[in-house]
Amino acid sequence: MDNKTVETISYLARLKLDKDKKEKITKDLENIIDFVAELQDLNTKDIVPLSNPLEKVAPKREDSVTSRNRKEAFLSNSPESDQDYFMVPKVVE
Amino acid sequence: MSIRFKTLAELKRLLENKEMSSSELVNETFKNISSSKTNSFITLDEEAALNKAKDFDEGKVDGDLAGIPIAQKDLFCTKNLRTTCGSKILENFIPPYDATVVDNLSAAGSICVGKTNMDEFAMGSSNETSYYGTVRNPWDLERVPGGSSGGSAAAVSEGLVCAATGTDTGGSIRQPAALCGITGIKPTYGRASRWGMIAFASSLDQAGAFARNAEDCALLLNHICSHDSKDSTSISDEQENYLDNINNDLKGKKIGIIKEFDISSLNKEVQDSFEKSKKIFEALGANFVEVSMPNIKLSVPTYYVVAPAECSSNLSRFDGIKYGYRAKDVDNLEELYVKSRSEGFGDEVKRRILIGTYVLSAGFYDAYYKKAQQSRRMIKNDFVNAFSEVDVIMSPSSPSSAFKIGSKTEDPIEMYLEDLFTISSNLAGVPAMSIPHGFSDGLPIGLQLIGNYLEESKILNFAHQYQKNSDWHFKTPDLGESS
Numbered sequence: 248m249d250n251k252t253v254e255t256i257s258y259l260a261r262l263k264l265d266k267d268k269k270e271k272i273t274k275d276l277e278n279i280i281d282f283v284a285e286l287q288d289l290n291t292k293d294i295v296p297l298s299n300p301l302e303k304v305a306p307k308r309e310d311s312v313t314s315r316n317r318k319e320a321f322l323s324n325s326p327e328s329d330q331d332y333f334m335v336p337k338v339v340e
Numbered sequence: 341m342s343i344r345f346k347t348l349a350e351l352k353r354l355l356e357n358k359e360m361s362s363s364e365l366v367n368e369t370f371k372n373i374s375s376s377k378t379n380s381f382i383t384l385d386e387e388a389a390l391n392k393a394k395d396f397d398e399g400k401v402d403g404d405l406a407g408i409p410i411a412q413k414d415l416f417c418t419k420n421l422r423t424t425c426g427s428k429i430l431e432n433f434i435p436p437y438d439a440t441v442v443d444n445l446s447a448a449g450s451i452c453v454g455k456t457n458m459d460e461f462a463m464g465s466s467n468e469t470s471y472y473g474t475v476r477n478p479w480d481l482e483r484v485p486g487g488s489s490g491g492s493a494a495a496v497s498e499g500l501v502c503a504a505t506g507t508d509t510g511g512s513i514r515q516p517a518a519l520c521g522i523t524g525i526k527p528t529y530g531r532a533s534r535w536g537m538i539a540f541a542s543s544l545d546q547a548g549a550f551a552r553n554a555e556d557c558a559l560l561l562n563h564i565c566s567h568d569s570k571d572s573t574s575i576s577d578e579q580e581n582y583l584d585n586i587n588n589d590l591k592g593k594k595i596g597i598i599k600e601f602d603i604s605s606l607n608k609e610v611q612d613s614f615e616k617s618k619k620i621f622e623a624l625g626a627n628f629v630e631v632s633m634p635n636i637k638l639s640v641p642t643y644y645v646v647a648p649a650e651c652s653s654n655l656s657r658f659d660g661i662k663y664g665y666r667a668k669d670v671d672n673l674e675e676l677y678v679k680s681r682s683e684g685f686g687d688e689v690k691r692r693i694l695i696g697t698y699v700l701s702a703g704f705y706d707a708y709y710k711k712a713q714q715s716r717r718m719i720k721n722d723f724v725n726a727f728s729e730v731d732v733i734m735s736p737s738s739p740s741s742a743f744k745i746g747s748k749t750e751d752p753i754e755m756y757l758e759d760l761f762t763i764s765s766n767l768a769g770v771p772a773m774s775i776p777h778g779f780s781d782g783l784p785i786g787l788q789l790i791g792n793y794l795e796e797s798k799i800l801n802f803a804h805q806y807q808k809n810s811d812w813h814f815k816t817p818d819l820g821e822s823s
Contacts, residue, residue, distance in 0.1 A: 253694070260652060260697040261659075261674075262690055263682045272691060275752050279695055282753050283641040286711045289718075296713030297720055299543045300529045300769025305572045320436035326666035333661050338673050 248277035343368050344499035345816050348408060348556040351502055355396075355407045362393035362407035362451070369409045369453055372500050378476045378485070380495040382414050383422045384454035392451045404563060406449025411504040413492050414455035415462055416442050416547075417536040421452075425538045426460040426470040426488075429658050429665045429684030439536025440568045441505060441547045448563040456504060457491030460686045461655065462512055462540045464488050465758035466748065469688040474745055477520060478817040479783050483742040486516030486758075489550070493520040496550045497817060503551045503560055507537060509544045510643050511738075511762025514774035517550055518737035518786025521776045521815060523803065524550045525557045527796050529769030530575040533568035541650035542573075544643075544766040553813045554775060554803035558582035561796060577794060585797045586804045591625030593802075596730035599632045601761065603736065610736055610785055613778030617734075617787050620809050621802070629730050633722035638715045639764040640756060645699050645712035646767070651689075652696025658684065691752060716767050723768040727792040732802050735761045737774035737786030761788055771796045775803045776812040784815065 253273045257264055264272055318331065327334040343351065343365060354360045366389050373381060389409065396407035417423050417435035419442075424430045438446070446452065459469040467475040467490025475490040477483040478498035485494040489506030493516035496504050506513040508526035517524025525548050532547040539545060549560035561582045568574045595618075603611055618628060660666035660680030667679035685693070699708035726733060739760055748755045765772040770793055774786035787806075791799040807813050 248698075252698070256694050256697045256701065259701065260656075260693045261677045261681050262685070262693060263678050264690070268687065272687070272694070275691055276694055276698070278751075278753055279644060279691070280698065282756075283645050283699075283708065283712070286638065286641050286645065286715055287707055289638065289711065289715055291711060291714035291718075294714040294717055296710055297717035298713055299573065300720060300767070301573060301575070303530075303573065306569070306576075308569065317436060321662070324433060324436070324663035326660060326664070335661060336670060336672050336676055 248273060248280055344372060345552070346502060347552045348502045348559060351408055362396040363390065365407065366390055366393040366409050366451060366453065369501060373453070376498060376500055377481055378478055378494045378498055379473050380456055380475055380491040380498065380500060381411070381454045382424055382426070382457050382472045382491070385421050385452060389451050389453045396449065401449045403447065403449030404559065405445065408450050408503070409453045409501055410445065410450045411454055411456045411492060411495050411501045412442055412452050413489050413505050413507060414458055415507050415538050416505060417538070418442055418452065418455065421455065423455065423538070424472065426458040426472060427685065427689070428471040431665060433663055435536070437536060440533035440566065440570065441564050442536065444563045444566055445505070453501065456489070456495055459488035459490065460689050461538070461651070462488040462507060462509055463651070463688050463692055465511065465515055465755050467491065468745065468749055469686055471686060476745070477742045478819065479521065480742065482744055483783065484519070484745055486519035486738070486742065488512040490516050492550050493517055493522060493524065496520070496522050496552065498819065499816065503549060503556060505547060505564065506550050507545055507547050508766065509541050510647060510766050511759035513548045513550065514762045514772060514786065514788060515738045515758060517774040519742040519784065521784030521817070522550055523553050523557050523773065523775050523813060524548065525561060525773035525796070525800070526765070526771060527561060527565055528575065528771045528794050530573045531565045531771070531794070531796070533566060533571045533574050535568055535570040539654040541647040542654060543650060544647060546766070553807050554800050555583070555586060557773070558586055558800045575794070580797050582797055582800055585801050588801045589625070590621065590802065590805050593626045594629050594730040595621055595626050596629055596631035596726050596733040598636060598733060598735055599630050600634060600636050601735050606736065606739055607780055609778065609780035610740065613780070613785055614736055614787070617777045617806070620806055624805055624809065631726040631730060631733065633726055635715065635718040635722050636764050639719055639767060640760060642712045642715045642719065642767060643763045644695070644756060645708050646716060648692040648696035649700050649709050650696070652693045652700065655689070655693055660684070688752070719764055720768040723770055732799055733790040735788045735790070737761060737788040741780040741783035741785050765790050769793070771799060773799050773803060775806060776815065777810070778812060
């Protein structure tokens, strides 16, 4: 876990680390990755990965409208909205 | 009349016998909260609570929990009541809907007095990662209450409320229940709806309850659990009444002790309590069987791949656009995302997002994430095998009693090992609970009972029988002048 890796994953996660904390977080990440590395030596031949403990198939339902339009309620939580829209900085030149 | 430390059943009786009105109960609750030094609550809802109490007193409300004040962990969305998840990024978030669990509990007549403090996004085992300050353990204000549901556990332990909700992703109900000397239960994955719970690790997250004893937990679980079509992993199997089997005889029942959990490495008081608890169950006619679960030692590393991976994906929704904190003074959209997230999340959340991003990134996926999912199956298989031999599995809930605030914050791995005994149940998805069973260094410690899938009734039965034959659950902290 070097500086460059930390920069790459920070970019992917859209996070910027404070300069004074970067060294400590890099060290922490390195220790955590070392800690979980024992899994790599595990013999997992023929073991099917388990992603959900119940292994259930997602249920199906009638294709019908179940939710109401609650535009105002949802827009009211936005840091910035205008009429029907969520506002963001300009994205086209 | 003091209502502090009264159980849910006792408060119900007070209301039924008209010895007290719900309004008096709610007023008294807020009085106790205002003199509390534990920082258990992030947001209070006094006006709405008093209105609901008035409705009850006027005979307009009924239900199993009617008129009883309870607290909700601040991870459950509550309609028109601020829900922060312990994070700055949701400091001003007011959900337009109730979580199903919240809905269920209000349908049963209970009154939510407020939202309890917690580790930020439930990531922590000490409640020290909350943006709203550390919660203090009522047994010793210099110590942590455990986490992540530390506020709920402390509030019940301190006698502010008789019951509170929690969520458990790797031990976040059981470990704080143990450290605060109360009873807490996490049902089978999928038994309670995750709708309206702010997601951390979706394949592990599960709602549950804190109370002063197992019987109250059973009553709460009757309402917390439900089938919910809004949660695609919700279980549709018929739900038992969790009080029905609570008095079953334990004669001839088998309790598994996990061979690979080395109890002898723990401190003497923890070991002694464990031995004494075994004797109580033996006296009730249960037998002990050693079960081998060779993969259980992989639980903590497996969890710290699976949970961060799911967290990095779940928390990508926090971008400062539709809700939550938005950074000021940005030039473009990219900067808006980066600055809002960087200023809005705390260090532990950032660490976990970064670990998750790393283990899911191209080139590392097979080595970490896939491997962890395979080891998760091996752990699950260990449980399936063990439960073919025994009724329940018993272990300590945590390696020690509550530690000093600040003593484990520098080393994340030391903190992660707090959940050594609890994490495997989340990976397998089985129900588990913690009950008080002694003291170490003058502070409470917990006994964990783990059940097979959908056998909440059975662990509640074991816990209730234990509590009928012990008095650890009657012990309360000395609150000095604040009481």
